[in-house]
Amino acid sequence: MIVMRLVTVAFATFVALPLLWLVYAAFIPAEALVRANLATFGFSLENFAALGGTGLWRAMAVSFSATGLAVAGQLAFGLGAAYAIRNGLRLLALVMLLLALPSELLLVPLYRQLQTMALIDTLGALVVPFLASPLVVFLLLQGLRRVPWEVIEAARLDGAGEITIVRRVVAPILRPELTASAVLAFAAHWNLVLYPRIMTSEALWTVQAFLTELLRARAFEWGLLGAAALVASLPLIVLYLFFEKRIIEVFESGFRS
Amino acid sequence: MIRGVRTRAYLLALPATLVFAVFSLVPLLSVLRFATWRWSGTTDPVPVGAANLTRLLSDGALWASLGTTAMFAAMALPTFLTLSLVIALAIEGTRYERAIKALLFAPGLITVGGSAIAWYLLYNPDFGLIPELTGLVLPWTSQPWAALIYVVLFTLWQQTGYGVLVTSAALRGIPREVKEAARVDGATEGEVRRRIVLPMLGPTMLFLTIIGTVFSLQSYTAVYLLTRGGPFGSTRVLGYYLYETAFERYQLGYGAAITLFVLVITLLVAYLQARVLARRGASEATT
Numbered sequence: 001m002i003v004m005r006l007v008t009v010a011f012a013t014f015v016a017l018p019l020l021w022l023v024y025a026a027f028i029p030a031e032a033l034v035r036a037n038l039a040t041f042g043f044s045l046e047n048f049a050a051l052g053g054t055g056l057w058r059a060m061a062v063s064f065s066a067t068g069l070a071v072a073g074q075l076a077f078g079l080g081a082a083y084a085i086r087n088g089l090r091l092l093a094l095v096m097l098l099l100a101l102p103s104e105l106l107l108v109p110l111y112r113q114l115q116t117m118a119l120i121d122t123l124g125a126l127v128v129p130f131l132a133s134p135l136v137v138f139l140l141l142q143g144l145r146r147v148p149w150e151v152i153e154a155a156r157l158d159g160a161g162e163i164t165i166v167r168r169v170v171a172p173i174l175r176p177e178l179t180a181s182a183v184l185a186f187a188a189h190w191n192l193v194l195y196p197r198i199m200t201s202e203a204l205w206t207v208q209a210f211l212t213e214l215l216r217a218r219a220f221e222w223g224l225l226g227a228a229a230l231v232a233s234l235p236l237i238v239l240y241l242f243f244e245k246r247i248i249e250v251f252e253s254g255f256r257s
Numbered sequence: 258m259i260r261g262v263r264t265r266a267y268l269l270a271l272p273a274t275l276v277f278a279v280f281s282l283v284p285l286l287s288v289l290r291f292a293t294w295r296w297s298g299t300t301d302p303v304p305v306g307a308a309n310l311t312r313l314l315s316d317g318a319l320w321a322s323l324g325t326t327a328m329f330a331a332m333a334l335p336t337f338l339t340l341s342l343v344i345a346l347a348i349e350g351t352r353y354e355r356a357i358k359a360l361l362f363a364p365g366l367i368t369v370g371g372s373a374i375a376w377y378l379l380y381n382p383d384f385g386l387i388p389e390l391t392g393l394v395l396p397w398t399s400q401p402w403a404a405l406i407y408v409v410l411f412t413l414w415q416q417t418g419y420g421v422l423v424t425s426a427a428l429r430g431i432p433r434e435v436k437e438a439a440r441v442d443g444a445t446e447g448e449v450r451r452r453i454v455l456p457m458l459g460p461t462m463l464f465l466t467i468i469g470t471v472f473s474l475q476s477y478t479a480v481y482l483l484t485r486g487g488p489f490g491s492t493r494v495l496g497y498y499l500y501e502t503a504f505e506r507y508q509l510g511y512g513a514a515i516t517l518f519v520l521v522i523t524l525l526v527a528y529l530q531a532r533v534l535a536r537r538g539a540s541e542a543t544t
Contacts, residue, residue, distance in 0.1 A: 004347035008357065011340060015361055015414060021386065022367075022375040038378060039389045077276065080269030087266040091274065098281050100468075104496060105475045105519060108503050108512040109284035109291055111298065132276035162265045187366040193478050198504050211370030212482060215377065222378055229371035236367050244359045251362075252426040 022233060025226030032222060047227035056228055059210035064235075066126035066206060067189045073131030074185045075178055081132070082140035083166050092141070098134040107198060114199060125199040126206065130189055136181045142254045143177035144170070180250035183239050190236060207232040288520070291513035298509045309514035319515065321490065322498040323522070325405070329494055330473035333409045337469055338462060340413065341420030346450070348421075349428055358425065361418030369415075373482035376411060397484070401491030404484050408492050411479050416472070420465055427461035428454070463534050467527050474523045495519055 029042035051057070085091050103110070110129065111120075119125045147170060155165045171178065196206040205213070211232055218224060240247070292309050296302035313319060344361070348354045364372060379386050380395060388394045397407035431454060439449050477496030480486060486493035486501065493501070499519060503512025 001347070004343050007340070008344045008347040011344060011417070012357055012360055015364060015418075018372060018375040018379055018414065019360075019363060019367065021379050022371055025375060025378050036384060037389060038384055038386045073276075077273040080271075081273035084267045084270035087263055089267045089270055091270055094274075094277065094282075098277060100471055101281065101285070102472075102475050104478065105499075105516060106281070106284045106288075107500070108509050108516055109288050110280065111503075111509065112287070112291060113280065113284050129276070129280035132273035134277070137273065156262060162262070162269060166269065184366075191366075191369045193369055194481060194500065208368065208370040211368070211374065215370075215374055219377075225374045226378065229368070229374040233368040233371040240363060240366055244362075245355070248355075248358055248362060248422065252422055252429075255423050255426045 022226075022229055025222065026230035028223040028226055030223060038222060044223070047223035048231070050221075050224050051227055051231065054214065054224070054228065056207075056210060056214075056231060059205055059207045060231070062123075062126075062204055063190060063207040066123060067186055069127045070130035070189045071182055071185045073127070074133045074136045075182060077132045078136035078140050078181065079166055079171060079174070079178075081137045082144050083162075083170060085137070085141055086144045086147075095134045095137050095141075099138060103129075103192075103195060107194065111198065119199075121200050121204065123204065126196060126204065133185055133188070135188070136185055139181045139184075139250060139254050140174060140177050143174045143250070147173050176246055177250050179243055180247045183243050183247055184251075186239060187236055288513050288516050291510060292517050294510035294513070295508075296510040297507045298503075299507075302510065305510070309511045310517075312511065313514055313518055318490075318493075319495075319498060319518070322493045322495050325491070325493055326474060326495045329405060329409060329492075330470060332406070333412055333473060334466065334469045336409070336413060337417060337420055338465060340417050341424045341465060342458070342462070344417070344421045345424035345428055346454075349425065354425075358418070358422060361421050363418070364415045365418055369478060369482060372411075372415070376483070380407070399488055401489055404488055404492045408479055408483055411483055415479070420469075423465060424458065424461055427458055431457050463531065466534065467530055470526055470530060471523055474526065475519060495522075 026047055027043050027045070028038070028047065029040065029044040030046060031042065032038055032040040081091065081095075085095075114120050114125050114129070119128060151169060152165060155169050160168070190206075191208060192206065193208040193212060196204070196209045197212070200209075211228060214228055215225060291302075293304055293306055294302035295305045295308075344357070348357050377385075380388070380397070382388055382394045382396045382398055395403050395407060397403045435457075436449050436453060439453055444452065473494075475496050477494050477500060480492050480494055480497045481500065484492045486497050495515075496519065499512055499515045502515060503509045
């Protein structure tokens, strides 16, 4: 047991280190580079001022619009699909298959598909293929098992349409799952790296595509890199700090069955 | 009337199904057709029959990258499973359970590009903080063996939280009475863990093994971010070779053939693993 605890502590430290460093590196003073030593500790805000000319803000705007639209679609369409499956539609096998199929692998045929649909190098390339997610359907379906079916039947007897039922009855009960799915979906889309690099040109690069390019082009401007990394991660850090408990609960209960 | 309601409920799955069909299923199936093309991505494709498929067999770089992938999986997968199990057991029911889980799950969500920069500034052999402060250097920019270890470490850093969560969920699914009964019968804590808890975690470990294998065979964002396949191709895993061929050398037709190759290998390996592990589980249960 002691060995197991030690392993846990060691690994937790290993995980925490880059996260803490991600926050600190943004404030590295310029002397660090002059003295060629990253262990020059200090505090400086100049790195953030330098971000202005790099195109980071533009990339942030692209990421926010594309990710926002994709997440909205995934929740709305995911809710519909999960509700239909709960009503007996046989779609679960397909969802599970897609869950095991990373989009990284299908880049070649996806490229062709977007090309035929004239979506290459448009905002649509970053949004339309991501309007539905198997993980979101899966998580919402787990939550739907909790919904007492009499409530749905009663609403139907009152003459409510299916869309009204989903919006007024199901969605409020599934709020924990919807929140957790929204954060997970946001993170998954925000973190796409290769996909936006391939499907769009520089004007439509997302934050991740931008960061990888910055790391290549300005590898020795440590403070600038640190600040860009922190700004690009901030939305996710904030979301995670707020909703961490809910995300972990929903995620775990999804895998308990 | 009931039937009408059901049909209307089914209709709500239409948008999601359409997206899945157009952007996952159709691409998945059309890989077969694209694999028979010579195609640069911008010009019109030229059908070349089975040329790409025969090229797979004689492509030394492809088989080398399969070897690299196997090495990557051989290092990453057992460590991932052991860590998931050990940490989930160590934190079960303690005060720190929630905090540790929250910490370990964070790297998987927090921007990959940002993480890559943090790692680069932390572990760079020439000027990274850790080499500066401790003198411990992992020469991942120049030494092939170190580069692969570096990618493995980054992957473990990102993914272990997921394994811990899944294992921990399974631990909580084990009924308390079963463990209590064994303790009443005089079993020690160690015996309870070895004889009851571990065997009951079998299906979960199988699940993580298969997910982990699929991930090892198909993922390559970490390689792209950290090493771009180098030095000397030492971290060119299968997925990265596919990316390079299709989108840096603009051979998308051959890229489709490699996609097919990766899919077949994944299915084969996952199937074999499921069979071997399920059989081993069954024989253990009977002894």
